[in-house]
Amino acid sequence: MLRTFVSGEGEIPSSGLVSDYLAELHFRISHLSGGAVASYIPELAKADPKLCGIAIATIDGKTYSAGDADVEFTIQSVSKPFVYGYALERHGREAILQRVGVEPTGEAFNSIVLDEVHNRPFNPMVNAGAIAIAETIKGATPAERAQNMLTLFSRLAGRRLSIDEQVYRSELETGHRNRAIAYMMLNSGMIRRAPEDILDVYFRQCAVRVTARDLAVMAATLANDGVNPLSGERVIATEYVSDILTVMNTCGMYNYAGQWSYDVGIPAKSGVAGSILAVIPGQLGIAVFSPPIDQHGNSVRGVAACKEIAQDFRLNIFRSHVSTSTVIRRELYGDIIHSKRARNPLERRLLSETGRRICIIEVQGPLFFGSAERLIRRIGDVQSTTSHVILDFRRVPSADEAASQLLARLAGAFNETGRKLLISHLAHQPALATLHEAMEQALPEQIFEHRDAALEWCENAVIAEAGIQFDATRFSLSELHIFKSLARDDLRLLEALARPMIFEAGDRIIRTGDPARLFFVIARGTVTVELADAVQATHQNLRIASMGPGLSFGEMALLDGGTRSADVVANERVVCYGFSVDAIHELGRTHPHVLTTIYANMMRDFSERLRRANDEIRALEQ
Numbered sequence: 042m043l044r045t046f047v048s049g050e051g052e053i054p055s056s057g058l059v060s061d062y063l064a065e066l067h068f069r070i071s072h073l074s075g076g077a078v079a080s081y082i083p084e085l086a087k088a089d090p091k092l093c094g095i096a097i098a099t100i101d102g103k104t105y106s107a108g109d110a111d112v113e114f115t116i117q118s119v120s121k122p123f124v125y126g127y128a129l130e131r132h133g134r135e136a137i138l139q140r141v142g143v144e145p146t147g148e149a150f151n152s153i154v155l156d157e158v159h160n161r162p163f164n165p166m167v168n169a170g171a172i173a174i175a176e177t178i179k180g181a182t183p184a185e186r187a188q189n190m191l192t193l194f195s196r197l198a199g200r201r202l203s204i205d206e207q208v209y210r211s212e213l214e215t216g217h218r219n220r221a222i223a224y225m226m227l228n229s230g231m232i233r234r235a236p237e238d239i240l241d242v243y244f245r246q247c248a249v250r251v252t253a254r255d256l257a258v259m260a261a262t263l264a265n266d267g268v269n270p271l272s273g274e275r276v277i278a279t280e281y282v283s284d285i286l287t288v289m290n291t292c293g294m295y296n297y298a299g300q301w302s303y304d305v306g307i308p309a310k311s312g313v314a315g316s317i318l319a320v321i322p323g324q325l326g327i328a329v330f331s332p333p334i335d336q337h338g339n340s341v342r343g344v345a346a347c348k349e350i351a352q353d354f355r356l357n358i359f360r361s362h363v364s365t366s367t368v369i370r371r372e373l374y375g376d377i378i379h380s381k382r383a384r385n386p387l388e389r390r391l392l393s394e395t396g397r398r399i400c401i402i403e404v405q406g407p408l409f410f411g412s413a414e415r416l417i418r419r420i421g422d423v424q425s426t427t428s429h430v431i432l433d434f435r436r437v438p439s440a441d442e443a444a445s446q447l448l449a450r451l452a453g454a455f456n457e458t459g460r461k462l463l464i465s466h467l468a469h470q471p472a473l474a475t476l477h478e479a480m481e482q483a484l485p486e487q488i489f490e491h492r493d494a495a496l497e498w499c500e501n502a503v504i505a506e507a508g509i510q511f512d513a514t515r516f517s518l519s520e521l522h523i524f525k526s527l528a529r530d531d532l533r534l535l536e537a538l539a540r541p542m543i544f545e546a547g548d549r550i551i552r553t554g555d556p557a558r559l560f561f562v563i564a565r566g567t568v569t570v571e572l573a574d575a576v577q578a579t580h581q582n583l584r585i586a587s588m589g590p591g592l593s594f595g596e597m598a599l600l601d602g603g604t605r606s607a608d609v610v611a612n613e614r615v616v617c618y619g620f621s622v623d624a625i626h627e628l629g630r631t632h633p634h635v636l637t638t639i640y641a642n643m644m645r646d647f648s649e650r651l652r653r654a655n656d657e658i659r660a661l662e663q
């Protein structure tokens with residue numbers, strides 16, 4: 042039962058909740074009786090049966106513990122899954138399967154039977170299999186092999202471990218059953234080197250000193266796809282982690298494995314010194330240590346503690362925590378949501394009429410078969426009404442091989458139909474590398490760092506298709522919205538005031554804080570309006586708009602005559618006309634209607650922009 046979710050102190054101690062839970066659990070578990078300390082290895086018989094420690098490590102490296110979680114004991118059989126992973130990595134699945142199967146025995150950990158069909162040990166979690174696997178530990182001498190083995194475990198624990206010489210010697214002197222198993226395997230050709238050599242490193246491997254906290258970290262390394270959450274070091278290749286966990290699930294608790302899986306539902310491994318290590322993939326690792334073991338060789342208190350934790354925290358791995366229903370965060374359409382590219386009134390009308398052909402899908406969460414399939418199905422649904430689909434991946438932390446393949450196929454299908462699929466915010470990080478590669482191959486031109494750039498690309502395509510671009514070659518002031526409705530004579534007066542100006546790419550045409558003396562009309566090229574230093578963390582400028590031919594900027598100066606509130610930078614060579622604010626005001630004195638018309642045009646533009654901004658905000662609120 043979860044009893045301690047709120048502490049009495051008024052404040053909720055963030056990590057105290059789990060610690061308190063473990064402390065209570067420990068209190069109950071440590072009073073359990075039953076079982077006996079293993080004595081077939083004489084040195085193990087000396088263990089204090091009262092010892093009891095519990096530890097949990099999360100995949101982001103937080104550890105919780107209760108009781109004797111920092112007391113050292115020997116790892117024993119809990120070492121087996123890790124050396125198995127090591128062997129798989131060195132020799133590959135095929136070669137290892139030749140030597141050791143993956144079938145549960147239903148027999149004790151030290152059973153002497155081999156699989157008669159293949160003449161190999163049933164699985165790597167029982168002694169026979171683990172001894173065969175120990176032969177794969179690299180090294181020309183016993184010392185080198187011991188060193189390599191110890192290095193593996195130190196990397197798994199995230200600290201330097203050592204070997205308990207007494208326990209090692211004790212088993213070396215008395216482990217005749219294991220010796221028998223080794224000789225039998227030599228006889229059947231399952232091991233090739235001298236049994237004593239292999240047993241030497243196997244006994245040492247079993248005698249590595251660890252704490253419950255170490256085991257929790259090792260379990261968390263498996264839960265974390267093979268990366269130690271404390272050191273950040275990859276210790277096991279991702280592709281073999283599921284092999285290890287599968288075998289742990291079917292064979293890790295020996296002839297209790299079926300019942301364990303039914304009761305607890307977590308891949309686990311136990312050792313005769315009294316420890317159990319359990320792995321909840323993607324979440325955490327659990328370890329319990331208490332020496333008395335039952336008839337199967339599993340720690341009595343360890344089994345009880347794991348059962349409770351699994352039930353209280355709903356950790357059965359067959360219980361699904363993933364949902365595919367949230368893969369689409371929301372959909373936005375190009376009639377309401379616009380890029381930061383400022384548009385002239387004609388283009389704006391076109392986009393509000395036909396912009397629904399552009400669909401932005403904000404994707405969220407990890408992509409795997411289920412979520413990718415759901416996403417693709419939705420894209421299929423919107424396809425009939427859209428010509429452009431932008432996938433915004435900023436909230437996608439990972440995509441596996443299956444999802445990457447599905448999306449690559451989708452991209453291929455898009456390419457064939459002439460519809461466009463665009464990708465934005467696909468982060469450069471290892472968990473997205475496969476997807477990146479697949480997308481780069483399928484859509485080399487359509488991957489954008491920012492969604493806004495992708496949207497602008499789509500808008501440009503829609504506008505180009507409609508053939509309504511501003512024609513800069515026959516540029517006349519009457520076509521500019523700011524001068525709309527002015528009589529020809531008035532326009533002529535204004536033309537006389539226009540000063541042609543040329544800027545090169547990167548030129549800062551307007552600088553924040555400068556006195557505002559001119560406003561500009563673009564004839565050729567595009568500019569970007571940006572807020573200097575706006576992104577605090579990086580001191581980067583924030584792009585708020587970009588604009589091209591036929592649009593004006595800096596006209597606010599006509600109203601407030603103050604200083605500039607943003608920077609405007611030329612994106613390429615820009616030809617524009619500058620109008621002196623003073624000269625326009627001057628003109629207003631003799632021709633007041635010129636100024637009022639300009640003001641009215643500006644007001645109309647502002648109010649339209651405000652309305653559109655409100656529509657966008659409303660759409661983004663959903």
Ligand SMILES: NC(=O)CC[C@H](N)C(=O)O
Pocket residue numbers: 116117118119150151168212219244247311312313314338
């Ligand atoms: N179950 C175990 O932990 C067994 C390990 C022990 N070293 C043995 O080989 O017998």
